[in-house]
Amino acid sequence: MKKTMRLERWLPVALVAGILAVWEWQVSAGRMSALFFPAPSTIAATFARLLTTCVLPANIVATLSRVFVGLALGAIPGLILGLAMGSSSRLRAVFDPLIAALHPLPKIAVLPLIMIIFGIGETSKVVVVAIACFFPMLISTAAGVRQIHPIYFEVAENYGGRLLQVFTRVVLPGSLPLVLSGLRLALNTALLLAIAVELVSAREGLGSMIWFAWETLRTEELYATLATTAALGISFNIVVQYLTAKLVPWQVEREG
Template sequence: MSVIDETTAGIKLRRTVRRPGSGAHLWRERLLGIASPVVLLILWEIAARAGLVDARFFPAPSSIGRSMLTMMKSGELENNTWATLHRLLLGFVAGGLPGLALGILMGVYRPIRLAIEPLIAATYPIPKSAILPLILLIFGLGEPSKIVMVAIGAFYPIAINTTAGVREINSIYFDVGKNFGAGRWNTFRTIALPGALPFIMTGAKLGAGLSLILIAIAEMMGAKKGLGYMIWSAWETFDVEQMYVGLFVIALIGFLITIVFDELERRIIPWKSTK
């Protein structure tokens, strides 16, 4: 069997294999993922009411819920949440797209990888929160500094994972593309990008999580709205319930981001779900 026949057969197999993560099985997995946080909240509520934990620092979830409803009615929670989501989206796109492009170039072209990889290896271990003062010095206290922090958080995981994904592609596929006269753009579009998709999605999940952490940190300094600003403002007034509201909303955003990426992964990388 030729390489082209093997590739065609593999594509047909991927289309016909029934994914195990569909239907009732998928819903059972999602319910299981929701059940564990609910059980934790119930245990927390019982412990707070029974006096097993200090309610000054660990207020009951019901108390936090009442504070959340009050903030929702006043519009404060909505305004801060949308401010964070707006910065998160802009920064993720601003850092993710260059990370994706550079990662593919580094994976396909060895000279580019040899030139750029040492720079990434040297700068990636630097704590991103440690460079916040420098970012504020360069970009000021406005929106650009917040977006740059998010972009930095998204860039590294996506670039590193994309490079690893391209390098994992069997070289025979690049040879086939070269034999059929595929140019650089076609090699990028039909071989490197699809072949590295599982790694790209992993990098996107990691980048989104790190970006969410960094935007909360960035909003604690110099921001006038956002979930990070809300948490810091609550700390200054010792409003513990409001602090937990901010933390819960950030946790909820992270949970929803994971669900969105998982669903996107099932749709664009169906063969990965069969493993």
């Protein structure tokens, strides 16, 4: 049992290694265009050069600061409004139609409007990221509060729980699993939007690096930057998974 588990774990790694090996071999044999598909070893060397010359670290910092400032500005209000909407049907009646109308709008499409309002500087980029983080956080949190079984509220009321006690002992922990999955969605969206905004209008950040590499046809830089972006996305998910295991022990173990 344990052995097959370990095998399944290593299988994807072996698969990726195999694909890279075939890729490398095909390029060195001249059967694949080194211009469009530079060999993995070339990409790795480029990656190392970008890392040591501090080009990559500076741009990672630029992108990450947009991601996290945007997340804080968007997810915190989303959390608060989500908790309120989950608890109050009146608030839901007011905000549900608004959210249904605004949520499907691709957030990158509002960038021009935001730039008119906030100027072409850093603020408008962060605002777009924030708007994109707001919705998944809000929707998950509200759903998290609403899926709490009514019995738990009855128990709290029966034992004479006051509003604040019900909030901290029932509403918060009861919605936490979905709040955290909202956080994961918000983080992924934040990265997506930060890169998208940088592709369109920025002088630094991973998105602008990708765009610059494409314009100058430096494909090995393009691949190295893409790999970096993917690694960021993966590490976000690992961090949230770790957080979930720490904060929601009653849920994680049930799934395991």
